[in-house]
Amino acid sequence: MRRLALAVGLCLAPLIAQAEVAITAAVLRVEREAPLPISRLDLPSGDEGFLGGRVATADNVTTGRFLKQSYQTLEATAAPDGALAALDDLIAQGAGFVVVMAQAEDLLALADHAKGRDVVLLNAAAPDDALRNEACRANVLHIAPSRAMLADGLAQYLVWKQWTAWALVHGSHPGDRLKGEAFARAAKKFGARIVETREFADTGGARRSDSGHVLVQRQIPVFMQRLPDHDVVITADEAQVFGVYIPYRAWDARPVAGDSGLEARVWHPAHESWGATQMQRRFEKAAGRRMTDLDYNVWTALRSVGEAVTRANTADVAALRAYMLSPEFGVGAFKGQPLSFRPWNNQLRQAILLADGKLVVSVSPQEEFLHQTTRLDTLGFDQPESTCRF
């Protein structure tokens, strides 16, 4: 059986002629120290994102084989002060598309450094709405959903459930505050109301301690008592400092959503609809672990490049960028409809998964929220409200 399979494989060889279109892309991570997550299940694996990129490249190579198109993806990791040099190095090696895993300020520095050169950056990690509005850059395409998209996706479901009275708790890190603002904006947009906002201050300290639950069990109810009547607690905790402490420990018996409990995510390892099971299995086979949101974003970034190369049949970066931003572009990424870019701020439109620890509970946009062009544009900043000017 194996021999037969091999023979069949060889038969493909005549079809794999000299590549006529050769694409070099890169994945660049800019590392900054972050607090460790509370649960050991959420500890970063170290190769997060890069493995999503490797699977995407293998997928592109398989397709390219039939079309005389070849792909290679470079990888680099840099500290913030070495990021610009790392980008120069990748460009010097021929990378026309660089997927960036970095915080907003590092991404902006890279974008301004690359301005005027024949390279497109793909943002796989920074959720900042400013990057899609006043701080937008023409040479950056945003694959990662913005905070507003995630918050809007959750808000639609909660409003559909008629859980419209929210108690909002945000952390004290800048990203947590911005996420809190995104939830407040979403509440206003979809008809929910925030009954009270509280800040959970990160006072530092170890992620875990011996018999830590004893203390947490006493602290959290105290922190959460005397809230006005509410249907649901919303946590804004990107830094993963307190969010998962709220369920089962709060004063009132209310469901929790946001960055803990029912989470708005771009991907979840239990997602199985629209062929996602195949993606999960393919990734797990290659990586030996589950696929994370960051892996998915990098996969989608490189598959978007691959899809553009397949359709436009060129290696020209400017032509590919133009095609990706055109209405003709659409990439399949296990979300039940083609994903395309919003021309007003270069944001990839995509559905948002709402998942608890084990399952995808729902997928937004919810069908009751209508839009004149695509329901996906009910998530995040729509064209009339965008302040992005390229």
Add this chain to the structure above:
Amino acid sequence: MKRLLLCSVAALVMGGSAQAYTVYVTNEKGNTLTRIDSTTLEVIDTVRTGQRPRGITISPDGASLYVCASDSDAVEVYDTADMSLRHSLPSGPNPEQLVLHPSGNPLYLANEDDNIVTVVDVVARRVLAEVPVGIEPEGMGVSPDGKIVVNTSETTNMAHFIDTETFEIVQNTLVDSRPRIAEFSADGTRLYVSAEIGGTVSVIDPSNGEIIKTVGFAVPGIVPEALQPVGVRATSDGAKIFVALGPANRVAVIDGASLEVTDYLLVGQRVWQMAFTPDEKLLFTTNGNSNDVSVIDVEALKVVKSIPVGEQPWGVTVSPN
């Protein structure tokens, strides 16, 4: 003597007003198979299957039913006389769609996790070949002369034409996003490939792989992204092509001559697969989110009945006799 007998049987069929066929529907979530009588349009019975039954087909003599039990990693073979499970075929992991050679052997399977098409001898019960194709192989179609099998790959977005003698890929056609089904016309001059995410059906000339026309869809009041073509069936005279539009809950009717959409028929929710009765008077559709099967009168282009079946109906096939 034999010829005489055959002729008289044929005469009987032609003369009969409504031949009773058996319709077989796999229920993906129920782990069951529902049998329906095509004359009374009533459920005959429900049979337990392996885990997550999806693709289904029947042998040309009607004696053997092949069911992809995806989560059991097997193709189950049922005896249609008493619906007993005869045996399972080696299928490779997670088989989803399958097609039989017109002669009844071999069977061609898409293994969506391994990027291969598996060719299985259904008599010897062994794997004849594994053909590497694009990422996420899905739809399977066979040419009427049995010389070409077409597989669609959902992430590579291609129809791969496989020579059934050499198991070699001889031609590839790039189609729109997430191709789900490949279906040949009865005369073999056209290949229809549905693209679920692309929202189109590509009409391909199998002789050279060129796309003759890409058919799009539009239904007033339905958002374009809900128009997700999956199942495709064409009448043997080529006059009518039916396309199941998934969450749009419609079956589109395409005129075979002009390749224009002429009608949209309202059916149950999330319509995916379809099958004709052999006389092509009726078309059965599986509606995964309303747990029923819609019955379309092919001549009148009317939905005549909805039949409740098991949980999340997926595949459908009809006995040839």
